[in-house]
Amino acid sequence: MAENSRHKAKIAVFISGAGTNMAALLFASRLPDAAFEIVLVASNVRDAGGLALARLEGIETFAHPHKGMTREDHDAVMESAAQQAGAEFIVLAGYMRILSDAFVNRWQGRMLNIHPSLLPKYKGLDTFARAIAAGDSHAGSSVHIVTPELDAGEVLAQSVVAIAPDDTPETLGERVKLAEHQLYPRAVNEYVSRGFDPAFLLGRIRKLALGLPETHERESHGSPGFRVGSEKSGKFFAHFSDQHHGTPHIAVLVKTSSMDELLSLVETQPEVYFKPAYYGASGWIGLILNRPGVDWDHVGEWLERSWRAVAPKRLTRMMDIEDEF
Incomplete structure (x- = not known):
């Protein structure tokens, strides 16, 4: 453990x-x-x-x-x-x-x-x-x-x-x-x-993140990150954080729609979310993974939502069409 x-x-x-x-x-x-x-x-x-x-x-x-x-x-x-x-x-x-x-x-x-x-x-x-x-x-x-x-x-x-x-x-x-x-x-x-092992948690995040269209993994600030798009011009949609900047959390960082949403989630569900140092100022929220009862479907939904926020329109349109069927 x-x-x-x-x-x-x-x-x-x-x-x-x-x-x-x-x-x-x-x-x-x-x-x-x-x-x-x-x-x-x-x-x-x-x-x-x-x-x-x-x-x-x-x-x-x-x-x-x-x-x-x-x-x-x-x-x-x-x-x-x-x-x-x-x-x-x-x-x-x-x-x-x-x-x-x-x-x-x-x-x-x-x-x-x-x-x-x-x-x-x-x-x-x-x-x-x-x-x-x-x-x-x-x-x-x-x-x-x-x-x-x-x-x-x-x-x-x-x-x-x-x-x-x-x-x-x-x-x-x-x-x-x-x-x-x-x-x-x-x-x-x-x-x-x-569920408290960083290697296991990273493996689950990696499987979910790389299961989305045209994604790849790239290190960012010494930690695994996940991008959508080409190797040259792709954009990050998730970062894996293992107790970084003094926090006790193992987490995946994903994009919120606004700072208001971020702060509201952190205030109402502090056992699930936190505002990460450095990334939090840009609207990224930490989804805590090293806790009992993680809903992995919920984690997958956040990853897809964050992916959609930065993915090229041609990819999001394709997924919208697939969702209809």
Whole structure:
């Protein structure tokens, strides 16, 4: 996690059983470099073993059986508990429920799972038996982002475990579980902290900015900048700022329509905007990136708006025509 930020991501962990991966996450969350804290352990099983451990360690718990409820209704109950606890992310750790698409979509990019195979191999159940039957040399686990399609989200990290000639699904599973306890906390830590990592944030800005027509990157005052037009006569529409001029912010600087707009935004939403030194006098505003809950669609809209402010008319007309369709 970036040293400039003291923010720790708040996580709700969903379990259905003993909660050994939850325990690995819990104890890792107390290490000095931890980027997250567990604010809730929730289960669909009232007597799940992991709940007792969480309570012993002073973590808030919640349980609500799913029997007799629709999938959507049970998801809503679990989601409400996570929200009331202030969770920013949900981490599934042996949660034996298929989630409704609507629930998953509401937490897009903020829900993680660990699956006992080297995805994309062996989605679903009986992964160790399938790996042994296939004659694979290795099995393992994958941490991935949860999407509506089962076990199909972006893989963030994997642990690889050798398969012994005499392995059974049970013996193999025991060794993979040990690897999972190392893998999951590290993968969660890296994922929730990347919103405070300048390299990650620059990568996202670069992808959005260079996705606009006829753009290129050029350094400006020692920082990455983005221009529209030719290399010779192009104009800057965005600058990336990493704690420049003594500010604590990692930000993208974009053009406003006027100083009045700039000052109004900074006054009404100081957690999102600031007036940057040097650039602010020219009507550029800083959009803070190293904060929880950044709306990247909003960032993209600002980049396009700033691009339109300086792009040649032939390009803006072309985009206007495309927007009509």
